[in-house]
Amino acid sequence: MLKNPKVSVAICTYNGAKFIKSQLESVINQTYKNTEIIIIDDKSIDDTVEICRSYIDNRIFLSVNEQNLGYTKNFEKAIMQCSGKYICLCDQDDIWNLNKIEILVDEIGNNELIYHDSDFIDNDGAKITMPTMAERYHMYQGNNPLPFLLFNCISGHASMFKSDLIKYLLPFDKRFFHDWWLAYVAVNVGSIKFINKVLVNYRQHTDSITDNLSLKPTLKNKGKRVKIDLDWLEKIAKFDYNKQPMLISKAFSIFKTLLMGKGRWRAFIFIVSYYDELFYIANRKRKSLISKINFARKLSLSNKSLL
Incomplete structure (x- = not known):
């Protein structure tokens, strides 16, 4: 096995000026040093690009889209620019534990994908007194695709996968969450592993793409417990x-x-x-x-x- 393999961190940004600095600091200061950081901005109209540009060095790369692609296709573009053996997906508004990448590299073994537990924080970075992700879902590990037919427990922000998956993974279909597709592909091509450690403070607010704590207004459909897509x-x-x-x-x-x-x-x-x-x-x-x-x-x- 290659010692100290390169890890690519694919960060997608869009109008994230309020939170991006904290996220970048947590990624740049990882204990695992052989990394490249690929930032693709989806044509932000706030100060996101200027903030990201101030961090550029020989391992941090920034590209700004000429037109808005949407988060799914933006992540596709970011992944295509990654050159590491492993790839981590990164949102713009979370905060990573500083040893996250080191732990994932040590633990991935022969699995195609590894993921971890996450805590929840609010707009101000304060812990939300709610169960962690692993206390809300039954986290799956193994090589059986059936658990991912109706549900998904793997979030992109918590995942690291082998770059070998790219040829099976892309292109993304904009109709579906890219992390659900990532999980399904990984479990079919090989196996996935879960480690029961909280390695990310996962920010939840009304502008989040995902809404694990139901902070956004929703239409409640009485009697509907299972959604078949x-x-x-x-x-x-x-x-x-x-x-x-x-x-x-x-x-x-x-x-x-x-x-x-x-x-x-x-x-x-x-x-x-x-x-x-x-x-x-x-x-x-x-x-x-x-x-x-x-x-x-x-x-x-x-x-x-x-x-």
């Missing part, structure tokens, strides 16, 4: 490197038919058979067989669908 299922069913292509295609077909109000018994059998994998991320506590059957019955056989 058929576009997502169709996307992953067409992935050329699926470990279980027949099973993933079957899942897409079953849920598509179920949403049409058909194939209920077929869906019931499938959900019961693969319950532990399909709902691994959502269920932090083990369910009894009776609970699984009852849930599958409500989901697939009830006249009032929970989908």
Whole structure:
């Protein structure tokens, strides 16, 4: 194994002047020194570019888009400019523990992707008295793609992956979160590892792309507990490197038919058979067989669908 491999940090910015300095300081001052920092600004109209430009040196690179690409395509562009053996994705408003990269490099082993737990902070950088990410989701590690059909527990800010994944990963589809796609690709191409350490203070505010603490206004749909994204299922069913292509295609077909109000018994059998994998991320506590059957019955056989 290459000793002290280069790690690329891909940072995407857009109107992040309020927080970018703290984030950059936490990345630049990592205990792991063999890094390059790729900053792609998505045509900010505040002082973000000027702040980033003040940090440029022989390992920090800044590029400003001529037109706004949106965060998904901006991360795609940033990844394409990375030259390290490993790549870390970085938001503009978090704060990294100074030993984050060192720990991830030491722990990744033969896995394609490694990720960690995160704490939550508010606008002012104060800790939010809420459970950590790992206390909210059942963090998955291994090489089974089924847990990522309906849910995702891997955030881009918490991930480091091998650059070998790029040929399977890109281009990103703007319809879907890039980190969910990253997780799905990694678990099919190889395996993923979770380390139960908080290595990032993950900032939550009303302008965040993701909304883990439900700080943004939402429309509440009573009775809807599971969201089946058929576009997502169709996307992953067409992935050329699926470990279980027949099973993933079957899942897409079953849920598509179920949403049409058909194939209920077929869906019931499938959900019961693969319950532990399909709902691994959502269920932090083990369910009894009776609970699984009852849930599958409500989901697939009830006249009032929970989908």
